[in-house]
Amino acid sequence: xxxxxxxxxxxxxxxxxxxxxxxxxxxxxxxxxxxxxxxxxxxxxxxxxxxxxxxxxxxxxxxxxxxxxxxxxxxxxxxxxxxxxxxxxxxxxxxxxxx
Amino acid sequence: xxxxxxxxxxxxxxxxxxxxxxxxxxxxxxxxxxxxxxxxxxxxxxxxxxxxxxxxxxxxxxxxxxxxxxxxxxxxxxxxxxxxxxxxxxxxxxxxxxxxxxxxxxxxxxxxxxxxxxxxxxxxxxxxxxxxxxxxxxxxxxxxxxxxxxxxxxxxxxxxxxxxxxxxxxxxxxxxxxxxxxxxxxxxxxxxxxxxxxxxxxxxxxxx
Numbered sequence: 001x002x003x004x005x006x007x008x009x010x011x012x013x014x015x016x017x018x019x020x021x022x023x024x025x026x027x028x029x030x031x032x033x034x035x036x037x038x039x040x041x042x043x044x045x046x047x048x049x050x051x052x053x054x055x056x057x058x059x060x061x062x063x064x065x066x067x068x069x070x071x072x073x074x075x076x077x078x079x080x081x082x083x084x085x086x087x088x089x090x091x092x093x094x095x096x097x098x099x
Numbered sequence: 100x101x102x103x104x105x106x107x108x109x110x111x112x113x114x115x116x117x118x119x120x121x122x123x124x125x126x127x128x129x130x131x132x133x134x135x136x137x138x139x140x141x142x143x144x145x146x147x148x149x150x151x152x153x154x155x156x157x158x159x160x161x162x163x164x165x166x167x168x169x170x171x172x173x174x175x176x177x178x179x180x181x182x183x184x185x186x187x188x189x190x191x192x193x194x195x196x197x198x199x200x201x202x203x204x205x206x207x208x209x210x211x212x213x214x215x216x217x218x219x220x221x222x223x224x225x226x227x228x229x230x231x232x233x234x235x236x237x238x239x240x241x242x243x244x245x246x247x248x249x250x251x252x253x254x255x256x257x258x259x260x261x262x263x264x265x266x267x268x269x270x271x272x273x274x275x276x277x278x279x280x281x282x283x284x285x286x287x288x289x290x291x292x293x294x295x296x297x298x299x300x301x302x303x304x305x306x307x
Contacts, residue, residue: 024198027284029291057196059265066265079288097292 025082025089028052032076035069040091042080052082052091063098072096136204148205149214156225163221167251169258177256178267180249182274188235191271193260203235211261223254 028050034041041051060067072078078096082089132138140148153161167173182191190197193210200207208215218226227250228240240246277285 027288029288057194059268061269064269066269077292079292095288095292 025052025084026050028078028080028082028089030078032072032074032078034074035072037069040072040078040080040094042078050089052080052089053085054091054094058091059093061093061095063096065098067094067096069094136202138204140205145205152226152231153222156222160225161219161221163219163224165220165224165251165254167248167255169255173252174255174259176249177252177254177259178271179274180253181256182271183276184239185253186271186275191268191275192263193257199235205234207235210257215257216261220254223257224250227253 028042028044030042030044030050032040033043033049035054037054039051039053041049043049054069058069060069060071062071072094076096078094080091081093081095083092084090128141128144181189186197188197188199188203188207189195189210190200195201195207195209197207210216215223224247226236228238228246230236230238240250
């Protein structure tokens, strides 16, 4: 009984509030203007470039299959899903067409 | 004043000071940053909350073992269920790295790690079916046999998460619930990759 009371009191004391945030980044559509082990630069249709960091968690998707960074080269068309990390963007997923 | 009464009085006063001091420190730790969910839970808070969670699950419940065999079919059923119901907070790979997960208080746990994997089958079932108060974890169980079976498939899938393959994760992505806007965006992205017809600026995608 005491343990239950203690549990209730402490859980109440630990109560916090859940919040939904909008911390995601943009989806970059364009062609690869540069790609290294650490980052990918995507040029949009109007020439603007956006850079996203490549992390160990970045997924590469070739068509409907699992891909890898080495599949990509300059000029390839990609869609990059990103999330914000400070002022930078991190690539969550890089999609490209299966050849 | 009789010496023994005096000693008791001093002891009580000291106990009062200790209790009030402890409460003040606890309140200061809990309320730092107001009620914002952005502050990082302290390690003490996390440890106490985990201890309380364990204490809140009945011993007989904790001792339950998954009655379903860990067959490919059962694990796949858990995979599909997880992708449909759980991944929005926990992520398909169980990392908790979703739009909401890192912003919940407490943070959505990485289900692949020992803190979750070391829970018993019964503890996992309880958390799935009953939820956890003051967290983002809702109670999914409805008391039916069908619900219980679905929860047991999830327990097997949670055990499988550390070994999730990239192919399985991709399959889960196709099973994740999507809004009409998300489906339209996916179609547009597919079309962009297939046909190359777009005027989209590099920063023109949807912000989640």
